[in-house]
Amino acid sequence: MNREQIIVQDGERDVVFDLIASFSVEDKAYCLVEDHEDGTSFFLRYFAEGDDMVFAALESEQELGEVSEAYEELNRIKED
Numbered sequence: 001m002n003r004e005q006i007i008v009q010d011g012e013r014d015v016v017f018d019l020i021a022s023f024s025v026e027d028k029a030y031c032l033v034e035d036h037e038d039g040t041s042f043f044l045r046y047f048a049e050g051d052d053m054v055f056a057a058l059e060s061e062q063e064l065g066e067v068s069e070a071y072e073e074l075n076r077i078k079e080d
Contacts, residue, residue, distance in 0.1 A: 003018040003019060003020065003034075004018070004019040005017065005018055005019070005036065006019050006033070006055075008055050015035070015036075016035075016036035016037070017033035017034060017035060017036060018033065018034045018036055019031060019032075019033055020032040020033060020034055020041065021071065021074075022046075023070065023071065023074055025066060025067055025070045028045055028047075029045065029046050029047060030043055030044065030045055030046070030067050030070075030071075031043070031044055031046060031055075032071060043058055043064065043067050043068070043071070044056060044057065044058070045057075045058060045059075045063075
C-alpha cells in the first residue's frame with residue numbers, strides 16, 4: 001500500500017511520517033501518522049500558520065480519547 005509521506009520538522013531535524021488518515025473533530029483537523037523508522041503510530045493536530053502547516057501533539061488525555069473515538073467511528077462507518 002502506498003501511503004503519502006509527510007516530513008515534519010522537530011527542532012533541528014526532519015522526521016518522516018506515513019500519513020494513515022486525516023479527519024476533523026469539532027472544527028479541528030487531525031491526522032493519524034506512523035513513524036517511518038520505528039512504526040509507532042499516533043494522532044497529531046494540524047493547522048495552517050501563514051504559508052506553513054503546523055503539526056502539534058494533542059494537549060490532553062481527554063483530547064486523545066475524543067480523537068481516538070472519532071477515528072474508530074469513522075472506520076466503523078467505512079466498513080458498513
